[in-house]
Amino acid sequence: MRIVLVGFGNLGKGLSRAFIQKAGFLRKTHGLIPRVVAAVDEFGAAVDEKGLNLAGLLKTAEKRGTVAAYKGGKRGKLALKVIEDVEADVVYDLTPTNIKTGEPGLTHIKRAMLAGKHVITSNKGPLVVAFKELDSLARRCGIEFRYSASVGGAVPVIGLARKLLAGNEIREIRGVLNGTTNYLLTRMSTEGAPFEIVLREAQELGIAEKDPTLDIEGIDTACKITILANSILGVNAKLKDVKITGITRVRSEAIRLAREAGQVIKLVGVARQGLLEVGPKLIPVGHPLAVSGTLNAVTFELDLAREISITGFGAGPKETSSSLLGDLIDIHRTLGG
């Protein structure tokens, strides 16, 4: 399969490493030979229709800061040109999230679809801004569209719900979907430390962003709940439909009292027909949603299976490449490979 990588940051690099490490496995187990024919970042592009040398590309990008420094690479804003002109089967959009405009990913995805290329993305922005539009455009263009990594990182939330649980009516989805806030709440709980102190330390460790607003105000979780509601419950939800409360007002005293009562406080996103919300909730210690540190967890409430929960790493380039590869294999199988 000929692949274009748009975005060569943490995930673009992590996926390339997985392609290198798992080349034999992918060929033997899935009959899949991924050939990355182009990689693009903000500064430029590297293109080789015979397939880029991924080890060389990674070395160049790490040393020189851009794929444009790879032999024969070109500088300039080249994403749309590469998406349209380079012959490929699948375009990965792995660019930064913008939840207001969806750009640059939104335009990348639309252009790829219109050019007849299958699309895989990890980028929440385009999905939050224009889920229905992209879903129908994919159908109209007759291409496959996958976005497993956009919610839960490595945790296969969307695939589990849409495939293996497809015989159930999904009554409710509840999820701990933001690693940063879960890390903060876990440390507040285990150490009794105040919010401001654990936040500062998490920023120093690189676990929380310099501007943590999207995480601590619950907006990142709300984006993920919007994507889950649209893709699993089949509603037409927008971010503004989610009632959001963050964790900035959660006090150590409340966490201590919860603990004494055998509970923990978690930032939980909830989606069911007619209700989308995010806020701190009490969860009994030992419940599958009571995960620690940066882990993510999701519980589905179902008519047949009753309750199914899933947990795992919600971010990280190696972990998330599990979902990015899974989507590629799924497309390969759907196309009869």
Ligand SMILES: NC(=O)c1ccc[n+]([C@@H]2O[C@H](COP(=O)([O-])OP(=O)(O)OC[C@H]3O[C@@H](n4cnc5c(N)ncnc54)[C@H](OP(=O)(O)O)[C@@H]3O)[C@@H](O)[C@H]2O)c1
């Ligand atoms: N990291 C994770 O664990 C994780 C997990 C799940 C989902 N996600 C989502 O996946 C996406 C990628 O994450 P990441 O951590 O890999 O981000 P990142 O490290 O910031 O990488 C983003 C890449 O996109 C490139 N880029 C930016 N604007 C571009 C444009 N207009 N055209 C072409 N390339 C452009 C950047 O180029 P420059 O380097 O040249 O600026 C960079 O290579 C984000 O939307 C993120 O929210 C990340």
